[in-house]
Amino acid sequence: MPSTTAVLSAYTTVTASAVLVRTLLYEVQNLTNQLLPRNLQEEFLSGIGYLVGNLSSQMSIIIEENNGLILNEVFEASKLYLVTIQSPSTQRLKVAKAEKKEKLSTIIGKDENISFGNENRLNLLLPCDLEVTCSSRGNILLQECKVILSTLGSYGESVYLDHPSTFETLAIDPKLKKELIDDLDRFVKRRDYYRRVGKAWKHGYLLYGPPGTGKSSLIAAMANYLKFDIYDMELSSLQSNGDLRRQLVYTKNRSILVIEDIDCSIELRNRNDAAYNQSQTQVTLSGLLNFIDGLWSSCGDERIIVFTTNYKDRLDPAFLRPGRMDMQIHMFYCSPSGFRILVSNYPGLKNHHKFDEIDELITEVNVTPAEIAEE
Numbered sequence: 143m144p145s146t147t148a149v150l151s152a153y154t155t156v157t158a159s160a161v162l163v164r165t166l167l168y169e170v171q172n173l174t175n176q177l178l179p180r181n182l183q184e185e186f187l188s189g190i191g192y193l194v195g196n197l198s199s200q201m202s203i204i205i206e207e208n209n210g211l212i213l214n215e216v217f218e219a220s221k222l223y224l225v226t227i228q229s230p231s232t233q234r235l236k237v238a239k240a241e242k243k244e245k246l247s248t249i250i251g252k253d254e255n256i257s258f259g260n261e262n263r264l265n266l267l268l269p270c271d272l273e274v275t276c277s278s279r280g281n282i283l284l285q286e287c288k289v290i291l292s293t294l295g296s297y298g299e300s301v302y303l304d305h306p307s308t309f310e311t312l313a314i315d316p317k318l319k320k321e322l323i324d325d326l327d328r329f330v331k332r333r334d335y336y337r338r339v340g341k342a343w344k345h346g347y348l349l350y351g352p353p354g355t356g357k358s359s360l361i362a363a364m365a366n367y368l369k370f371d372i373y374d375m376e377l378s379s380l381q382s383n384g385d386l387r388r389q390l391v392y393t394k395n396r397s398i399l400v401i402e403d404i405d406c407s408i409e410l411r412n413r414n415d416a417a418y419n420q421s422q423t424q425v426t427l428s429g430l431l432n433f434i435d436g437l438w439s440s441c442g443d444e445r446i447i448v449f450t451t452n453y454k455d456r457l458d459p460a461f462l463r464p465g466r467m468d469m470q471i472h473m474f475y476c477s478p479s480g481f482r483i484l485v486s487n488y489p490g491l492k493n494h495h496k497f498d499e500i501d502e503l504i505t506e507v508n509v510t511p512a513e514i515a516e517e
């Protein structure tokens with residue numbers, strides 16, 4: 143089975159939730175305030191609002207120079223503004239806004255050297271950044287928000303998370319799904335509550351179950367739902383326990399920190415066997431426990447940490463102590479209801495005369511959603 147990182151980055155379709163569209167609209171509003179003269183802003187935004195109301199989860203805004211034979215005033219206004227912040231040779235201009243900053247920062251595309259504003263490139267990796275591309279015809283293309291997947295550790299890299307998994311496509315028990323969505327909703331709404339009770343605004347999940355039952359898919363669904371970035375912490379690439387904490391510097395608020403296959407990394411270290419020597423894992427169980435406890439008190443707000451394992455019974459009980467994991471989620475073999483979701487996702491079937499027979503078979507045999515998806 144591929145690793146979480148491989149699976150999460152393997153997709154090319156961008157899926158966006160309602161949250162994403164709402165955030166995008168908000169960002170468009172912000173951008174419009176800064177790009178357009180005041181008298182044009184209202185008209186432009188009401189047009190966008192109309193579009194979003196009817197629109198799918200993806201949106202590109204293209205401002206053409208001419209609207210038929212008529213000159214497009216929005217294009218002229220945007221062009222005038224852009225000329226003041228870019229050099230004549232600029233082909234691409236990126237615009238980003240940090241959560242707590244009021245103004246957008248504008249950054250010239252990858253192949254150009256000049257950058258504007260005080261933000262460095264990392265700020266592009268914020269949730270909900272917008273990309274404005276100026277084509278040779280002078281069109282301005284505003285691309286949709288994207289969730290970022292970053293790999294922490296010595297080979298750290300970031301990519302846009304284009305994993306299409308959502309809670310709708312996830313084949314898990316409907317009751318568990320609802321419980322989890324409610325839990326996430328409660329978590330993001332409870333800033334004041336966490337402050338009042340003096341608790342860090344963090345949440346820990348343990349996902350356990352056999353390979354191919356959807357642990358990585360669930361993490362992607364959570365990220366797409368909350369519009370949080372994902373940081374995938376590869377323990378095997380860390381040199382020491384101290385590296386765990388140092389990696390946090392690269393993470394941001396409103397993010398999910400993922401540590402996968404936790405039993406392998408820790409077990410290997412404790413057993414000190416040949417496999418351990420091969421994997422070069424340098425993180426110890428106590429180092430990890432210290433890190434989790436410290437994480438809860440030392441880093442920013444709105445953080446979710448997710449551990450995954452195929453073997454919960456191998457984990458040290460200290461790891462599962464109350465307060466470390468808020469929710470333990472058992473990902474299990476496919477149920478009849480899960481099967482219905484998968485056939486609706488893949489061949490697009492809602493009904494079939496074989497369904498009853500398959501329902502019976504599925505309850506008799508352990509089969510993973512991944513195996514069914516493969517078929």
Ligand SMILES: Nc1ncnc2c1ncn2[C@@H]1O[C@H](COP(=O)(O)OP(=O)(O)OP(=O)(O)O)[C@@H](O)[C@H]1O
Pocket residue numbers: 143144145146149311312313314352353354355356357358359360452473510511512513515
């Ligand atoms: N519960 C599920 N709902 C929908 N699709 C699933 C589910 N489980 C598995 N799949 C399909 O199988 C593929 C592999 O599953 P995934 O990587 O999420 O499982 P995993 O439990 O993380 O496996 P591993 O423990 O090996 O990392 C997914 O990309 C998806 O296509």
